[in-house]
Amino acid sequence: MKQSGILPFYMAYPLPLYYQQEDSVTRDLEYLQQMYPSQAKKYQKMIAETLDHIDYEGSMIYDEYPDKWQIYRLTQMIVEKIKKSDEENTDMDEDRLTEFIQVLLFYEIYRKRHTNRNGILKF
Numbered sequence: 001m002k003q004s005g006i007l008p009f010y011m012a013y014p015l016p017l018y019y020q021q022e023d024s025v026t027r028d029l030e031y032l033q034q035m036y037p038s039q040a041k042k043y044q045k046m047i048a049e050t051l052d053h054i055d056y057e058g059s060m061i062y063d064e065y066p067d068k069w070q071i072y073r074l075t076q077m078i079v080e081k082i083k084k085s086d087e088e089n090t091d092m093d094e095d096r097l098t099e100f101i102q103v104l105l106f107y108e109i110y111r112k113r114h115t116n117r118n119g120i121l122k123f
Contacts, residue, residue, distance in 0.1 A: 029111070043082060043100070044104050046078060046082060046085075047078055047101065047104050047105050048108055050077070050078055050081070051112055055112060061109050061112060071105070072102075074105065075101055075105055076098070079094070079097060079101055082097070
């Protein structure tokens with residue numbers, strides 16, 4: 001039996017389904033971020049701005065294994081920035097605030113590492 005080189009229509013362009021999955025993941029993440037408490041949204045915005053400043057090719061956020069000390073130092077810089085802007089409004093003690101900022105920072109680094117320049121998450 002001789003097979004022709006013609007593909008069935010459903011196999012000709014399989015990539016649109018792939019992008020639909022990425023689109024749904026992106027929408028889910030954005031929706032969950034909208035549900036952050038107001039203070040967390042404000043901190044997340046500051047973290048994103050800080051990471052935008054160090055977002056370049058070869059940056060430590062794109063290292064295969066980012067250095068723990070550099071992440072800690074970046075966290076401390078963000079905590080200091082938050083303290084300067086929110087002196088009377090910080091309800092958490094410094095250790096809890098540092099841990100909270102570090103968790104948000106890890107998430108933002110993860111998002112930056114898995115997002116290409118077009119804004120599509122790469123998994």
